[in-house]
Amino acid sequence: MSSSVLICDDSNLARKQVLRSLPESLSSTAQLATNGEEALELLSQQNFDLLFLDLTMPVVDGIGVLEGIKAAELSVNVFVISADVQPEMQSKVMQLGAKAFLRKPVQKELLHHHLNEYGLL
Amino acid sequence: MSANVCEMIAEQINTGILVLDLELTIVEWNRYLQVHANKHSNEVLGQSVFTVFPELPRRWFERKLASVIQLNTPNFCSWEQRHHLFELPHTRPISTDSHFMAQNCTFLPIEKQGKLTHICILIEDATDVCHYQSKLNSALEQLAKANKIDGLTQVFNRKHWEECLAKEFGRARRYQHELALIMFDLDRFKLLNDSYGHQCGDLVLIETANITKSLLRICDQFGRYGGEEFAVILPETDLDGALDVAERIRETLEHSVIKFQGEDIRFSTSVGVATLSADNQRYEDLISSADKALYDAKSTGRNKVCAARQELKLLVN
Amino acid sequence: MNQLILTADQQDCLQELINVAMGQASDQLARYLDTFVHLKVPSIEQVSSEHLSQSLHQEEQAVAVVSQGFFGYEGIRGEALLVYQPKDSDRLADLLGYEPDELSVEEQIIDLSSILTTTFLNVFASQIDNQMSYSAPRLLASSQSSISEHIEQQQFTWDAALKVKITYQVTDYSFNCDMILLIPSAAIINITTVIDRILEAF
Numbered sequence: 234m235s236s237s238v239l240i241c242d243d244s245n246l247a248r249k250q251v252l253r254s255l256p257e258s259l260s261s262t263a264q265l266a267t268n269g270e271e272a273l274e275l276l277s278q279q280n281f282d283l284l285f286l287d288l289t290m291p292v293v294d295g296i297g298v299l300e301g302i303k304a305a306e307l308s309v310n311v312f313v314i315s316a317d318v319q320p321e322m323q324s325k326v327m328q329l330g331a332k333a334f335l336r337k338p339v340q341k342e343l344l345h346h347h348l349n350e351y352g353l354l
Numbered sequence: 355m356s357a358n359v360c361e362m363i364a365e366q367i368n369t370g371i372l373v374l375d376l377e378l379t380i381v382e383w384n385r386y387l388q389v390h391a392n393k394h395s396n397e398v399l400g401q402s403v404f405t406v407f408p409e410l411p412r413r414w415f416e417r418k419l420a421s422v423i424q425l426n427t428p429n430f431c432s433w434e435q436r437h438h439l440f441e442l443p444h445t446r447p448i449s450t451d452s453h454f455m456a457q458n459c460t461f462l463p464i465e466k467q468g469k470l471t472h473i474c475i476l477i478e479d480a481t482d483v484c485h486y487q488s489k490l491n492s493a494l495e496q497l498a499k500a501n502k503i504d505g506l507t508q509v510f511n512r513k514h515w516e517e518c519l520a521k522e523f524g525r526a527r528r529y530q531h532e533l534a535l536i537m538f539d540l541d542r543f544k545l546l547n548d549s550y551g552h553q554c555g556d557l558v559l560i561e562t563a564n565i566t567k568s569l570l571r572i573c574d575q576f577g578r579y580g581g582e583e584f585a586v587i588l589p590e591t592d593l594d595g596a597l598d599v600a601e602r603i604r605e606t607l608e609h610s611v612i613k614f615q616g617e618d619i620r621f622s623t624s625v626g627v628a629t630l631s632a633d634n635q636r637y638e639d640l641i642s643s644a645d646k647a648l649y650d651a652k653s654t655g656r657n658k659v660c661a662a663r664q665e666l667k668l669l670v671n
Numbered sequence: 672m673n674q675l676i677l678t679a680d681q682q683d684c685l686q687e688l689i690n691v692a693m694g695q696a697s698d699q700l701a702r703y704l705d706t707f708v709h710l711k712v713p714s715i716e717q718v719s720s721e722h723l724s725q726s727l728h729q730e731e732q733a734v735a736v737v738s739q740g741f742f743g744y745e746g747i748r749g750e751a752l753l754v755y756q757p758k759d760s761d762r763l764a765d766l767l768g769y770e771p772d773e774l775s776v777e778e779q780i781i782d783l784s785s786i787l788t789t790t791f792l793n794v795f796a797s798q799i800d801n802q803m804s805y806s807a808p809r810l811l812a813s814s815q816s817s818i819s820e821h822i823e824q825q826q827f828t829w830d831a832a833l834k835v836k837i838t839y840q841v842t843d844y845s846f847n848c849d850m851i852l853l854i855p856s857a858a859i860i861n862i863t864t865v866i867d868r869i870l871e872a873f
Contacts, residue, residue, distance in 0.1 A: 244687040245680065249873040289690065289712045316694030321707045337691045338798065414773045421782075424703045427789035430807040435778040458807060 236282035236353050238263040241272040241298065242314070243290045247337065251285050251314065254341040256354065259283075269293025273301045281309045283353055286331070288315040288322070299329035310351055314339050370442070370477030373464070376423060378403050378416070381472065390442040390455070409441045422461045422473055431459040433480040434487075444481040456484035504578040506556060507563035515577025515585060516637075522575070522587050523637035526630055533630040534588040534596030537644040538603065541622045541656045543582040554614045555582075558621055561612050566603055574599075585644075593629045593661060600625045600659045608657060622657035624648055629662075677717065677863065684866045686715055689835060692795035697839070699790050704766055709840040716834040723832050723853075735777075737784035740806035741792050746861040747801060749833075749854035751792070753784035756848070766844050781808050787839065787850060799865045833859065 238259050242248045248267075252260050264281075266272040270293045272284065284302075288295035295313060302309060312333045313326045323334045333347040348354045355363075364371055365385045373382035380403055388395065391406075398406050403415075422429050431439060433456040444455035458480045464472040502514035510518065519535070526533035540546075540562065547555040559582065566584065570576055575587040586603075588596050604625050612619040626648030634640050643662040651660040677685065690712065697708040735755045742748035763779040764771040774782070785808045796803045837850040854862070 244683055244690070246684045246687045246870070246873065253873060291712070316690040318694055318698045319701050319707060321701075337687075337694065411773065414769060417768055418782075420768075421703060421786055425699050425786060425790050427786065427793055428805055429782070429789075430785055430805075432781070432807055432809070434810070435775060435781060460807065 237280065238283045238285070239266060239272060239275060239281045239309075240264070240285045241266040241269065241290070241295075242285070242287035243267050244287070247287060247314070250337075250339055251344075254339050254344050256345075256348075259348075259353075269295065269298040269301075272298050276302065276307055276309060277305065284309045284311045286311050286313050288313060288317055288326070295326070296329065299326060299331060303330055310353070312344075312347060368479070370440070370475075372403070372475040372477065374403055374419075374473045374475065375471070376473075378419065380406060387442075387477065391440070407440055410439060415439075419461060419473055422463050423470060426463050426465075426470055428463065429461040431457075431461075433457055433484050437484070440477060442477070444479060446481050446485065452481070452484070456480040507560055507578050509563045509567065509584075510575065510577035512577060512579055515575065515579065515587075518575045518577075519587050519637050519641070522589050523630070523634075523640065526589070527634075532590055532592045533640075534591040534593065535628050535640050535644045536586040536588065536596060536600050536603070536625060537579065537641070537648050538584055538600070538623045538625040539648055539652070540582040541624055541652075543621075546619070546621060550614060550617070550619065554619060557614055558612055558619060561610065562607060562621075562623075565606055565610055569599070569602055569606060583648075585641075591629075593627065596627045596629060597659060597661060600627045604657065604659055624651035624656050625659040626651055627659060627661045677866075680870055681863055681866050682715070684870055685833075685862070686713075688795060688798050688866075688869075689713055689715060691798060692791050693837060695794040696787075696790040700786065700839070703786070704768070704841070706766070706844070707842045709842065711838045711840070713838070714836045716836070718832045718834050723834070735780050736811040737781055737808050738811055739785060739788050739808040741788070741803050742805075743796050743801040743803045745801065745865060746858055747796075747799075747865070748858050749852055751784075751788045752851040752853065753780075753787060754849040754851060755780060766841065777810055781810055784808050787837075787848070791837070791850070799869070801865075 236259060238255065240248050240251050240263055242251070248265055252263060255263065264275060266275055268290045272286070273293065275281075276284070284298075286295045286298055293301070295315070299311065302311065311331045312335060313331045314335045314337055315322065315326075316337045318336045326334060332351060335343060335347070345354065367384070368386060370387035370390065371382070371384040372380065372387055375381050380398055380401055383395070383398060388398075391398075393406065404410055404412055418429055418431070421427070437452065438454045438457045439459055440455075440457065441453075442455045442457075444452075456479070458478045460476040460478075462474040462476070463470050464474050466472075502510060504511040522533055525531065540558065543555065543558075546558060559578075562584065563576075563578065566586070567576060570586065571588075573589050577585055579585040586599070588599060591599070604623055608620075608622050610620075612621075626644045626646065628640055628643035628647055630640060634643070647660045647662040650663070651658050654660070693713055701708045737753045737755075739751050739753075740748070741751060763776070763783055764774060767779060767782060769779070785805075788808070789803075789805055792803050792805075832851070832853040834851050837848075839848060
């Protein structure tokens with residue numbers, strides 16, 4: 234059974250980069266959100282196994298999404314994919330429940346390694 | 355480029371090349387640096403850069419190189435901020451005042467197989483640029499000064515004096531401080547010129563400026579307003595204070611004797627005084643008040659001080 | 672005047688390249704300066720040379736402007752202007768890890784500018800498989816009109832500029848400055864070629 238994926242990033246290029254790094258089984262059904270508000274709305278309507286989340290976004294940023302997920306007690310696995318890679322930011326998102334922190338531009342091998350770790354491949 | 359060609363260029367280029375490892379030990383240097391530092395390679399290579407060049411500001415230098423090593427980016431040091439890092443002689447020993455070569459230094463990270471292993475320091479002679487820049491700067495300074503000073507009397511010229519007045523006027527109005535203006539004019543100056551010649555007139559103008567200057571405070575701004583007319587800005591001064599100064603100027607000038615071709619030249623001045631009042635909207639209003647008072651002094655007998663008329667009314671009250 | 676318009680896709684791609692460069696540069700800076708650097712999404716604006724002076728009007732308060740040229744392969748080159756506001760220049764020596772008496776305020780500003788420019792552009796270049804060289808940074812006369820004067824002198828060498836407003840906020844120091852990249856139109860065309868190549872790959 235394939236997992237359902239949501240990709241949330243305000244950059245079209247960044248969304249495509251993630252899509253292209255995913256195996257066909259995940260990318261073919263992946264849904265897209267262009268900011269945190271859209272992502273939270275989609276998350277409240279349907280179940281996702283996996284959320285790829287950017288941090289610096291307009292309207293609601295990545296931190297806001299993580300807080301929203303926590304508040305609504307949603308069970309989605311969050312992989313943060315961020316341009317801001319300072320250690321303080323990494324520990325902040327991990328504390329907020331993210332499962333992995335990947336630096337931009339996303340590396341396919343590293344992404345697959347994390348997917349394997351959570352049995353999502 | 356082949357390694358051989360690179361080596362030949364490095365040996366002949368007119369730029370110092372110094373290569374350090376990450377412990378800041380000198381591992382290579384080129385001929386330019388050898389001849390300028392006047393040291394043998396065998397007493398330099400393998401030594402700490404601080405041993406060979408003890409003049410380097412150690413902490414600063416270490417921090418500078420730390421940025422190159424940690425950020426893997428070039429860094430720079432210009433003669434404009436730091437005249438030189440390395441004490442090297444230059445090739446213009448006579449026409450420059452500095453002992454050492456002015457330098458532009460570039461610090462470059464050197465990578466081998468993706469790993470930073472060395473730092474290359476390029477040292478360029480900027481003595482010529484430095485020399486011409488300082489000449490240019492002093493010329494510009496002189497120009498700026500010439501723009502403000504009256505050539506004959508060496509006090510402020512009218513343009514600069516008016517700019518000063520505009521500033522003082524604005525400040526006094528903003529903070530409701532006092533401000534006084536003195537304008538004075540040599541009496542019968544034309545007659546003096548006609549009888550003794552223009553050289554004598556010029557001498558009187560110069561002496562008038564010198565004598566008046568010696569009677570003023572540092573904060574007072576003194577200029578030649580035109581022809582034989584002078585003007586003084588007195589910040590933080592009320593009418594009584596300004597009348598005191600005006601009277602002192604008039605009296606001192608009246609008793610001054612100027613020697614010209616064996617003759618004693620005596621002269622007098624008429625002085626107008628005005629102070630800032632509520633209806634002075636522009637600084638030009640203050641000038642015209644003082645000018646009117648000066649005219650009063652002239653028309654009522656010369657060699658005297660008059661205050662602007664509205665002020666007189668106030669005094670009477 | 673050459674008014675160059677990036678397509679929405681090109682603009683998006685450039686924004687992402689700059690975001691990533693910003694992020695990595697800030698990470699390096701934070702390590703070097705030993706403090707946390709807070710990032711904001713940088714704004715990118717294309718400005719024609721006539722409008723740049725106008726758009727820089729708010730920067731007229733600047734106390735210092737540092738200029739540094741950069742050039743890479745494939746005709747990518749330009750000039751970076753780092754613009755500092757009066758309140759920013761107070762504790763730079765502290766931030767840079769120097770003793771205050773070791774270097775003048777001018778030198779501090781130049782040092783910081785060079786670090787900001789080169790770290791940012793190095794990462795930017797590596798993303799597009801390029802490599803940058805830099806000219807020595809130069810402090811422009813710190814008179815109030817210096818930016819517009821400088822821009823006017825440069826009128827003939829560039830037609831359009833990419834104004835990337837970067838806000839570096841540093842905890843403990845509350846300091847920020849703007850980076851403006853002036854890129855001649857020929858170089859912008861070269862950048863769009865590179866961007867198109869990246870876009871094609873997706």
